[in-house]
Structure formats: structure tokens, C-alpha cells
Amino acid sequence: GAGxxxxxxxxxxxxxxxxxxxxxxxxxxxxLYWYRQSLGQGLEFLIYFQGNSAPDKSxxxxxxxxxxxxxxxxxxxxxxxxxxxxxxxxxxxxxxDRPVINxxxxxxxxxxxxxxx
Amino acid sequence: xxxxxxxxxxxxxFKGAPVELKCNYSxxxxxELFWYVQYxxxxxxxxxxxISRESIKGFTxxxxxxxxxxxxxxxxxxxxxxxxxxxxxxxxxxLVFGQGTRLTINP
Numbered sequence: 441g442a443g444x445x446x447x448x449x450x451x452x453x454x455x456x457x458x459x460x461x462x463x464x465x466x467x468x469x470x471x472l473y474w475y476r477q478s479l480g481q482g483l484e485f486l487i488y489f490q491g492n493s494a495p496d497k498s499x500x501x502x503x504x505x506x507x508x509x510x511x512x513x514x515x516x517x518x519x520x521x522x523x524x525x526x527x528x529x530x531x532x533x534x535x536x537d538r539p540v541i542n543x544x545x546x547x548x549x550x551x552x553x554x555x556x557x
Numbered sequence: 558x559x560x561x562x563x564x565x566x567x568x569x570x571f572k573g574a575p576v577e578l579k580c581n582y583s584x585x586x587x588x589e590l591f592w593y594v595q596y597x598x599x600x601x602x603x604x605x606x607x608i609s610r611e612s613i614k615g616f617t618x619x620x621x622x623x624x625x626x627x628x629x630x631x632x633x634x635x636x637x638x639x640x641x642x643x644x645x646x647x648x649x650x651x652l653v654f655g656q657g658t659r660l661t662i663n664p
Contacts, residue, residue: 443600473651473652475654481656482563482643482654482655482656482657483601483643483654483657485651485652485653485654488651496651499651531601533601545603545606546603546652547602548600548601548602549600550600551600
């Protein structure tokens, strides 16, 4: 079946504009994650959705960042009033529910490369 | 707090030489550790997990709780091993990644 998809693949925006990044997880995966991949910074956790539970927003760097997941499927990451330091690749991943003993593999999307000019 | 440290941002070895990518972690509970790999122009993907005690593409990783390490090893590097490698620790809920090591295999 289809893997995790993300759109757009590339986004160039002007400083101060808002952007929306979309993630379509693998069908049936109840867990969805957003990460940011910056040059030299590795993978930075942003937010985690698990079923109907309240999302773990502990990784969001500022209140300009928000995310929603509608109907337990598609997720949108919104960045308001973008800044140049927001430039990065934003990755989405999904997995099955995490059982206690054996954590499930995360499947990653291709990412959205965001450039703020 | 959960933390994963990969001390080498860049690692370069010759084809056929042994390779070791270092990973150290800090976690108060029982760790669940992984190595993820990202080849050029491909998605980030799971390479191996410690609980499976598996060898994938010739790579192995042993969890050393005394040294809090999970180093990735391969006895004979191949050119196709060139990639970005991330060590990751599964905490109570989320996966925490290290900063990654870019491995280059020279012919």
C-alpha cells in the first residue's frame, strides 16, 4: 500500500507569511509524529498524535507552531508568521499503536523542505 | 530526561574497513533503542532495533547498559553504506533521535 505522503514537497515563503504543511499517514496507523530536520541539528521532535488522546505538543518551539489531526487521519502543521530560522525539512511519520513491550516502527514521509526568505 | 548523543557528525572510512558509529544515551527506564538510516534522496527508514538482536545489511548493534551505549558496527564497509545514520531511543511515548552521523565510504 501507499506510504506516508507529505505535501508540498517544497515550499518557499516570505518571512512573516503563514504556511500549512500536510501529512497523509499510512491507513490504519493511529500514531502520527512531526519532526524538523535542520542542517547540523539532527531530528527535532515537534508533536505527537495518538488516537483520540490529547496530543503531545512538548516539542513545538513556539506558539507560532500548531498542528491538527482531523478524523484520526490527515494532519496539518501550521507555522504562523514564519521566520528564517524556521527553514528546515519537516518530516511526518506514522505508526501503529505503541504496545507496552514492542514499540512499532515509524514510517516516514519524504518531507517538506521549507525555505523562508 | 531522555537524551541520545552521537558524538561524530561526520565519519569517513575506506571500503572494506570496519566501521563503528557511536551512540550513547541517557534514560532512567529500560531503554528501547533503534538505528534509522537515510540514504541519498530516500526516506528515513528503520535499520535495526536492539530487541530483535538482528543483523541488517551486515550491521549489528549491541546494547551496553553499563556504558549506556548502542554503537552500530559493520566489519567490512561497502560504498552503498554511505548515508546519514540516526540513533533513536523510545521513551514513554515519543522517539528521541540523536543528531545523526553522516557516514561516507571511500572507494
